[in-house]
Amino acid sequence: MKVAVLSGKGGTGKTLLSVNLAAVSPRALYIDCDIEEPNGRLFFKPAFNKTEFVTVLVPEVKQTLCNGCRQCVDFCKFNALTYIKGKLVIFDSLCHSCNGCYTLCPKKALSPKKKRIGRIQRGVSRNVSVTTGILNVGEASGVPIIKKLIKSASASYALHIIDCPPGSSCIVMESIKEADYCILVAEPTIFGLHNLKMVDELVRLFNKPYGLILNKCMDPWDPIEAFCKERRINILGRIPLDQDISKLNSEGFILVRTKKAYKNFFSALLKTIQKEADNQTIIGA
Amino acid sequence: MLSGKGGTGKTTVSSALIKLSEAKAYADCDVDAPNLHLIMSHTEVSKNRDFYGLPKAAINQKICIQCDLCRKMCQFDAVEKINNSYCIHDLACEGCGVCEMICPVRAITLKPSVVGDLMLYQNGSVFSTAKIRMGSGNSGKLVTAVKQELKAVAPQASFAIIDGSPGIGCPVIASLSGVDMVLIVAEPSVTGISDMKRIIATANQFLTPIAVCINKYDVNTIQTKRIEVYCRQHHISIIGYIPYDTEVVQAVNRNQSIIDIDCKAGSAVRKMFGIIEPFLKHTIRTKESKNE
Numbered sequence: 422m423k424v425a426v427l428s429g430k431g432g433t434g435k436t437l438l439s440v441n442l443a444a445v446s447p448r449a450l451y452i453d454c455d456i457e458e459p460n461g462r463l464f465f466k467p468a469f470n471k472t473e474f475v476t477v478l479v480p481e482v483k484q485t486l487c488n489g490c491r492q493c494v495d496f497c498k499f500n501a502l503t504y505i506k507g508k509l510v511i512f513d514s515l516c517h518s519c520n521g522c523y524t525l526c527p528k529k530a531l532s533p534k535k536k537r538i539g540r541i542q543r544g545v546s547r548n549v550s551v552t553t554g555i556l557n558v559g560e561a562s563g564v565p566i567i568k569k570l571i572k573s574a575s576a577s578y579a580l581h582i583i584d585c586p587p588g589s590s591c592i593v594m595e596s597i598k599e600a601d602y603c604i605l606v607a608e609p610t611i612f613g614l615h616n617l618k619m620v621d622e623l624v625r626l627f628n629k630p631y632g633l634i635l636n637k638c639m640d641p642w643d644p645i646e647a648f649c650k651e652r653r654i655n656i657l658g659r660i661p662l663d664q665d666i667s668k669l670n671s672e673g674f675i676l677v678r679t680k681k682a683y684k685n686f687f688s689a690l691l692k693t694i695q696k697e698a699d700n701q702t703i704i705g706a
Numbered sequence: 707m708l709s710g711k712g713g714t715g716k717t718t719v720s721s722a723l724i725k726l727s728e729a730k731a732y733a734d735c736d737v738d739a740p741n742l743h744l745i746m747s748h749t750e751v752s753k754n755r756d757f758y759g760l761p762k763a764a765i766n767q768k769i770c771i772q773c774d775l776c777r778k779m780c781q782f783d784a785v786e787k788i789n790n791s792y793c794i795h796d797l798a799c800e801g802c803g804v805c806e807m808i809c810p811v812r813a814i815t816l817k818p819s820v821v822g823d824l825m826l827y828q829n830g831s832v833f834s835t836a837k838i839r840m841g842s843g844n845s846g847k848l849v850t851a852v853k854q855e856l857k858a859v860a861p862q863a864s865f866a867i868i869d870g871s872p873g874i875g876c877p878v879i880a881s882l883s884g885v886d887m888v889l890i891v892a893e894p895s896v897t898g899i900s901d902m903k904r905i906i907a908t909a910n911q912f913l914t915p916i917a918v919c920i921n922k923y924d925v926n927t928i929q930t931k932r933i934e935v936y937c938r939q940h941h942i943s944i945i946g947y948i949p950y951d952t953e954v955v956q957a958v959n960r961n962q963s964i965i966d967i968d969c970k971a972g973s974a975v976r977k978m979f980g981i982i983e984p985f986l987k988h989t990i991r992t993k994e995s996k997n998e
Contacts, residue, residue: 429739431712431872436897457873458710458904460897498760498803519781519802558907561846561876587712587872588738591843594797610958612717616739622840626797642959671895671926 422698423574423581425600427624429616431587433606434636434660437670439584440464442694443549445677445687450578452570453553454596455586456539456563463673467544467551474540475554475566478533479516480523482509486530493522493531514561539566541573547678550578567595589623597624602698603631604657609642617645621652630701632657632694657697658690707889708881708909710901712872714893715921718954720869721745721963722975723982731863733856734835735849735881736871737822743835747961752825757851759821759842760801763794769813776805776814797841822848824855832860846876853881872901874908882912886993887986889945890918894929902933906940915989919946919978945985946978 426439436453440461443451453461462469480493480502487509494502494509501515502522513536523531539556554570556563574581585596597603603624607617617633624631632655635645639662649656660666666683669676676683707716707723717734721742724732734742763784765776770792777785777792784798785805794805796819806814821842827833834856838845849871856866870881882888888909892902902918909916918937923930930947937944953969964972 430741431714431739432893433713457875457878458712458897458901460711460900463896463900496803496807498801517781517800517802519800519804520779521802521804521807524779524804525807556875558874558904559879559911561879562844563875588736588845588877589840590738590838590845590877592875593738594841594843608713610955611744611961612741612958615741615744619739619837619840626841639955667925671893671898671929673896 422579422695423583423599423601424604424694424698425583425585425597425602426604426606427585427593427597427620428587428606429589429620430607430613433608433613435587435606436460436464436584438604438606438634438636438660439582440675441677441683441687442691443580443582444675445684445691446548446580448548448578449580449582450550450552450574451582451584452574453584454567454570454592455584456554456556456566456592457586459553459555461584462542462551462553464675465546465549465551466673467546469542469544471543472540474537475569476535476537477518477565478520479513479518479536480511480531481534482511483530483532484508486528488528490527492525492527496521496525514559539563541566541570562591564591564595567592571596571599589619593623594627597627597629600629601702602694603629604694605631605633606636607633607645608637609635609639609645611644614645614648618648621654630698632697634658634660636660637662655697657693707868707891708870708878708905709872709891710874710905711893711898714891714898715948716891717741717745717869718958718964719891719919719921719948719975720867722965722972723979724867725963725965726976726979727865727867729831729863729865729867731832731856731860731866732868733833733852733866734869735852735877736869737836737838737845737848737852737877738871740835740837742869743825743833744961745958745963746833748827748829748833750827750829752827755824755826756820757822757824757836757848758818759844759847761816762796762799762801762819763805763814764817765792765794766813766815767791769811771811771813773810775808775810779804779808797843800843824851826855826859828859832856832863834859844876846880849877849880874904878905878908882909882914885914887989888914888916889982890916892918892920892933894920894923894926894933896929899929899932899936903936906942915993917943917945917985919948920944921948922950923947924949943985945981946974948974
């Protein structure tokens with residue numbers, strides 16, 4: 422089963438939940454799709470034994486062949502090409518790799534060139550196989566890294582936990598595409614509720630079965646409970662606001678590997694999720 | 707205002723600084739998960755405008771000869787053959803226009819598509835914000851539009867605060883461009899520090915002056931020390947220490963800023979605000995003297 426963990430708002434506890442669910446299961450594949458800020462590795466601390474670079478194709482120009490017709494400049498919707506002082510200039514970072522410019526160029530002056538935008542690292546942390554994507558600083562889009570992460574995920578694991586980036590844009594959509602079930606994580610604040618409404622819309626748009634986990638819970642906060650009732654969102658569990666959890670988490674410890682009580686808690690949570698996901702995916706199918 | 711990691715307190719600190727500075731211009735550039743409007747409660751109605759992204763492809767079934775060329779050429783897997791007709795997935799189409807260009811019978815055209823909603827509040831001050839439509843993808847261009855709108859309506863404002871989004875990718879880069887200073891809200895945790903380093907490296911590529919404030923600094927004093935050491939080594943000033951304060955969530959849930967109430971965190975932001983102005987003046991002076 423492939424489970425994606427997402428949240429809209431950042432810092433609600435996606436990584437905390439993902440890491441602990443993966444660690445508490447007998448054997449799991451943890452995939453960190455938060456390629457801009459990949460943090461699962463800081464908890465699992467695996468010895469990464471495999472690194473794979475992710476490249477995209479961007480155009481390269483042979484100035485001697487270019488006759489300055491500017492067809493490529495006019496065509497490129499992303500403004501990645503410009504013609505200045507008799508020379509074609511290419512802005513790699515704006516290119517979306519659509520291949521339009523070299524398909525179009527009548528003089529065959531443009532050709533594709535590989536450009537590194539980040540890497541994928543793989544390692545093992547006890548029962549968990551850890552895969553993480555890392556976007557190079559200064560690069561605009563990590564979508565190609567996420568595509569590769571999802572595609573290369575080994576089918577030999579019964580459980581995939583996909584730790585998604587915050588927000589609701591292209592990188593999140595790419596991360597949840599192949600998921601069988603989504604877990605939304607929200608905190609009981611007006612910020613948390615507002616962003617929950619947005620991702621709720623997103624997972625419905627993708628027709629994904631999903632449930633909610635509330636994190637940093639104090640007393641029950643009515644507005645979020647009311648929203649869940651109205652939208653018939655199943656609350657799968659509640660993680661309390663707790664100093665010990667914050668402290669262990671801030672030090673990069675995996676909760677379920679430190680204390681029996683946490684192990685029991687997340688183990689029960691994983692069971693609830695699996696049961697719920699099985700039910701919902703059957704209904705969905 | 708940036709942070710790398712999400713949930714470190716960008717919006718909480720932003721709203722406090724906006725109120726303290728009585729900023730005449732401010733914006734929420736976290737278009738994926740905008741929240742600033744919840745605290746900066748405006749009673750007036752916002753002026754709303756549709757934001758158009760790149761037009762998306764549409765196939766005219768009557769003209770299509772099913773040559774399969776568009777499906778083969780699309781780099782975004784946006785063309786699919788379903789029940790003997792070719793369709794475009796709006797969620798996947800990036801609007802590059804390759805299919806329109808190569809279609810031998812001109813069956814494909816690009817159609818306008820609304821990808822976000824821009825909202826502008828004007829009531830003595832100008833507040834520009836936006837929300838991306840679900841499934842629209844790329845949010846960098848919408849961020850740029852939010853900033854342009856702010857600039858167009860409040861060109862005379864001498865001080866503006868822009869609340870950014872987490873991460874280091876395109877919306878963050880779009881938020882960063884053209885600002886005089888980045889204030890990073892850091893969090894004393896191993897993940898917070900890792901993300902802080904990545905956002906600092908990103909801001910450095912744009913040669914933007916950086917200052918750091920540490921939120922909930924007392925939750926983990928060992929990690930706070932690590933932030934201090936890193937900042938010292940990289941000649942970055944730490945201009946504020948905000949303590950963990952349960953009043954913060956209470957205030958937020960009442961749609962209040964932390965300076966609207968009497969609390970520890972609010973006092974700490976007040977103290978920091980006193981340092982921001984001289985810091986900004988100093989960095990701008992240094993920049994100008996360098997340019998000379």
